[in-house]
Amino acid sequence: MSSQPHGSRLPLLTRNERRVRRRRRLPQPERTPALLNDRNASRTSPALEAYYMRQIEMFRGEHDRQAFFRVLRVPLPSCFRLTVTHRFPYHLRQRLEREFVPLFEAGDLQSACEEAVRAYPHLAGEPLRVQPPFALPWYPDRLAWQVDVPRAILRKLPALRPFHQFLVAENVVGGMNRQEAVSMLPPLLLQARPGHRILDMCAAPGSKTAQLVDMLAAQPSSADRCVLVANDVDRQRCWMLVHQLKRFACPFLVVTNYEAASIPLRVFSHRFDRVLCDVPCSGDGTLRKSPDVWHKWSVKNGNGLHALQVRIALRGMALLMDDGTGLMTYSTCSLNPVENEAVVAELLRQMGADGAELVDVSEQLPALRRRRGLCHWTPSRDEPASLQPPSSAEQQWMHLERCVRVMPHDQNTGGFFVAVLRRLARTGREDAEMENGDGDASGAPDAAAAAVSRGQHRRMAGPADPPLEAVADAADGASVLDPIGDFYGIDRCQLRRHLYRRESTATDADSASTRRRLYWMSGGAADVAEALRSRPGRLLAAGIRAFELCEMHHHRQATAAAPPFRIAHEAVPLLRPHLHVSRFVAVCRDAWVQLLLHDGRGQPRTSFLLERLRDADARRRLQDMPCGPLVIEHVLEAERGEDAELLPPVRSHVVAWKTGANTLSFFTPVDDLEALQRLYGVSVERAEQQEENGNPS
């Protein structure tokens, strides 16, 4: 059990303990403010301070070092990224600028915040200057934002509550993603482009993967070759990753569960254009966000992780394109040179000057305040050569100064390290590995990696879903695909190439239910899924849900031509170019708002009576249509004026099933529906209020 905070009766529970209590329906003790407890109040660690006192090359003198330690004790500001995949990031940005920034400019907010801060002993004495959220100057397109007010205070102050609710609601639907500012650096420096094949080796919980999804999805036409493999050794964290990334409906995403240092080369025979290697680390760059790290910090942590970090980084390089185009970022949220420059130096040492090079990224992201990598550091005594700084001859060709260090006190962030490496040519050792089948035809980790990650095997166990199979290859494939092709007008070749489902297995008593869903995968994702068919336990998710078996089909008025599958809501933007126009109905804004509000009254399956639709043309079309699945949509255009340039048109949709001559049922997930209501500035409560006042919306 957790300890009781000194001088307080409130039990101090970890997040996990809270989750377990929730699951078991035990009462939750009142939440302890994140900063109001002993553990957090004493942000000190003699071992850490002594260690960084020795790293004199890290600082620009005593003043700099003191500023560093001072800022480490101040909680981290919150940051978030508006996601492009979500379709209306620019509308969200406009709401931020026009609606929420002014909230922070209210005259009495500064004093209200100062009052609230007094409840947090930790912040006492720290000057708190309330300033409105602002766009990070180095992030493209003003899509990443920082809020300097501590989250506990955002939640607490009534004046800021609408902003806090906005952040929470948009985070749920994927309109934005909470992500530390420094964690946005590796995907940016990796220069990921649409069409790339990318491996994210240690991906959970997935904030960088989500950012990569955004970068890759920018041009849907190049999505077919594209694949983004998000891997993590911890199976539970992999599921978290799947859950996080589901919000972004990404056909080229594959989630795998390998020990990163032994990801098999054979499976990924295509080689990757980019590898993101964000390794497990001691995490002392996150001290501001995770005060627990102060108490767990020890020199041994960093030293103990070094070997695993080197092995993972080497495997990442081995999986890269070897024609000089492949790039890998190596990153940690630690400032310890043993986990950073020492790993990069060892990797370069093993690959040789003609195998890999550090890329000079000093011209990229010019607004970012950064420091050069260290060429010298002071490890604890008697550590192996790999932890020691390079010799002066090695320094000449390694160019460790090209590594990027972000110090927390330079621009009020966490601490971070990132290096960009280019693979130059395949080394003899890797050729031999390839020829030997990489020792991993069965998917078992090699002995060395297994020893390192022994503690994680427990977490890797668990029941495996049946493997994914191409629907076209199944005995009943044609009977599933043909009605879909006929009804929706999708080309058969496309269906055969992209549609997958779980295989039925003898032991899978509930096989019918796992096969209710058909997944759409990019060509690249399908290649990986095929390669992993013999080890389904390692492939946790791939592609997006595209079609779902629907009981509406058995409705007595369903047309004989309608297939038993409806399109999944999240697949409509992807499938739209492939679908027959006859199943799309555009409605005017008035009718669209009517549908959004109808569906939002907590009874999504209640039939909507077509005769009520406030759009005569659309009503007639819908009434004349045979029963079955269809998509209703509306295009939101910015009104003429300055907004028209800033806000591109947004196409929104709801998936429906015509169940009778005059009735429709809807399948829009409630969170997405609420996001659409926010976009159109309508709410069920407001509509009800207007109805009561005799003024229906």
Ligand SMILES: C[S@@+](CC[C@H](N)C(=O)[O-])C[C@H]1O[C@@H](n2cnc3c(N)ncnc32)[C@H](O)[C@@H]1O
């Ligand atoms: C720093 S976190 C990654 C954060 C993630 N890239 C993000 O941006 O959200 C390190 C991750 O590495 C995973 N991990 C630890 N050892 C690993 C190994 N040997 N192979 C693969 N993943 C590993 C951990 O489970 C953890 O999720």
